[in-house]
Amino acid sequence: MPLTPMDIYKLLPKTNCKKCGEQTCMSFAFKLLNREKKLEDCRPLFEEKKYEVQLKKLKEILKPLEKATETGLIVNSDKCNGCGNCIVVCPVHVEKDPQGAGSGRGPTISDPIYRIENGKLVIKNMHACRRYGKSRILCVVCRENCPTDAISFLEG
Amino acid sequence: MICTACSCLCDDIELEDGKILNACERGYKHISEYRQNRAKNSVNGKEVDLDKAIEAAAEILKSASSPVIYGMDTITVEAQKLAIKIAEKLGGYIDDNSSFCLGEFVEAILKKEVPSATLDQVRDYAYVIIYWGTNVYRSLPRHMSKYTYYPRGAKRNRGYDEDRFLVVIDIRKSEIAKLAKKNAKFIKVENDVELVESFLKAVEGKASKYDVGGVIREMKRADFNVVFGGLGLKYGLKGNYGLFFEFIRKMNEITPLYFLPSGFHSNMRGFNETLFEIVGAVNKFSFSEKKSDKAFEFSELLRRNAIDAALIIGTDPVSSLPYDVSRNLMAVKKITIDPKNTLTASISEVSIRSALSGIESGGEMVRSDGVRQKLRPIEKTEYDDVYILKKILEGL
Numbered sequence: 001m002p003l004t005p006m007d008i009y010k011l012l013p014k015t016n017c018k019k020c021g022e023q024t025c026m027s028f029a030f031k032l033l034n035r036e037k038k039l040e041d042c043r044p045l046f047e048e049k050k051y052e053v054q055l056k057k058l059k060e061i062l063k064p065l066e067k068a069t070e071t072g073l074i075v076n077s078d079k080c081n082g083c084g085n086c087i088v089v090c091p092v093h094v095e096k097d098p099q100g101a102g103s104g105r106g107p108t109i110s111d112p113i114y115r116i117e118n119g120k121l122v123i124k125n126m127h128a129c130r131r132y133g134k135s136r137i138l139c140v141v142c143r144e145n146c147p148t149d150a151i152s153f154l155e156g
Numbered sequence: 157m158i159c160t161a162c163s164c165l166c167d168d169i170e171l172e173d174g175k176i177l178n179a180c181e182r183g184y185k186h187i188s189e190y191r192q193n194r195a196k197n198s199v200n201g202k203e204v205d206l207d208k209a210i211e212a213a214a215e216i217l218k219s220a221s222s223p224v225i226y227g228m229d230t231i232t233v234e235a236q237k238l239a240i241k242i243a244e245k246l247g248g249y250i251d252d253n254s255s256f257c258l259g260e261f262v263e264a265i266l267k268k269e270v271p272s273a274t275l276d277q278v279r280d281y282a283y284v285i286i287y288w289g290t291n292v293y294r295s296l297p298r299h300m301s302k303y304t305y306y307p308r309g310a311k312r313n314r315g316y317d318e319d320r321f322l323v324v325i326d327i328r329k330s331e332i333a334k335l336a337k338k339n340a341k342f343i344k345v346e347n348d349v350e351l352v353e354s355f356l357k358a359v360e361g362k363a364s365k366y367d368v369g370g371v372i373r374e375m376k377r378a379d380f381n382v383v384f385g386g387l388g389l390k391y392g393l394k395g396n397y398g399l400f401f402e403f404i405r406k407m408n409e410i411t412p413l414y415f416l417p418s419g420f421h422s423n424m425r426g427f428n429e430t431l432f433e434i435v436g437a438v439n440k441f442s443f444s445e446k447k448s449d450k451a452f453e454f455s456e457l458l459r460r461n462a463i464d465a466a467l468i469i470g471t472d473p474v475s476s477l478p479y480d481v482s483r484n485l486m487a488v489k490k491i492t493i494d495p496k497n498t499l500t501a502s503i504s505e506v507s508i509r510s511a512l513s514g515i516e517s518g519g520e521m522v523r524s525d526g527v528r529q530k531l532r533p534i535e536k537t538e539y540d541d542v543y544i545l546k547k548i549l550e551g552l
Binding site for chain 2: 027080081082083084085087088089094102103104105106115116118119120128144145147148
């Protein structure tokens, strides 16, 4: 199940104390998921004993965040068999490398987003992804065309 | 280099800093583990040098009254020609895995009973792509991404969701069936023959069990459509190949529909083509009776105990054939030529270690669509299949 801001919000103190610098706990939950804030920024959660159980749960559900890249991408190598669908469908690859990855061959550019190394998908250059940076869009083409769900994004 | 793990024969494999790039998991295992579990040259379980093993092999074949040559789907065309020559000289049987794989489909294409195309044409022009009874995600992992559905081609450059129409026909929701989302259709089939009949009825505008009118409408929109048939289709048809080819021909009266087999070993089509050129049959051929027949299928010969010696090249019947059939191998004198120490090699009277085609030895192989590829090996060894088979031929 993908992680949503609501899942995080439910476990926060919900007091809107503003100690983290955000107006509400909900907006803190959003920023936490986008990794603009850290869990440690919520001071009451660590200082007050009554939140102990919630804190433990939060740490647990936020674990996948550590594995994900800055674009929220998680690749599960165990499920990947290197079919390369994700590489060929990626709109960035098609634009930058029409004769290579766009036409079904292995990427011929020096900095592709993905590459198949030793039979598994490897993330090479996340900065070229359409999900990266300020003007990002929530592109999910690679995930949509993975037959075994080896690719997933934090937001689902 | 060219990967020889499956019949895709991907030609964009690169080696860089000890990493294998662009190959799928199947190809990676094939290339990276080529040094592991290698066969030994042995006679009756005792290790000997290559010449002795070849001598013993020639001796067994010479004294056999009814020998068979079997396998050859993973060796080069050059080696296959030599193997056929050996069978001819012995007046024996010759057969490969295509007799229980997709031999009938390749035969129909070679006899020009159905129109076929190359995978490069599919990439450039195909609109409706039908996968029938084949899960290429497992058998040919890069098939969809390299040749068919996903790549942008000369006339199909707007991507898969606009310029292609995917149809997956299978008995279960396979991995590739999950990809049939937008502009696509998944047909869960219970009876392949009924589905072919449904297609034939839909061509005439009649309704039937399966709703395939939409697929026909999509096919009419384009000037290039393709069906990939796998083992699911072959066994689902229960021998009614004629009906299926009739459907392809009927479709071609309305709109171009090409047929391609999908699956099998790296050079199975190469063997079918080579044998077809020489004798006019694709497999299960007897040189003494000069004809091809179901009774000359390797598994049938074993079942009937009709052979006394078998030259098994690059395949492992002990693992791949049912026990009821393969146990009869124990009564047959076996010579195995294989790079790997397979189960069959370990119980053979003579085992000869050969080179892995595409990695240690060069030559030519034929892709599943009939395109010939020159292998680019990364190593070079003198003792490859061609050398071994030439020596055996000389020894006869």
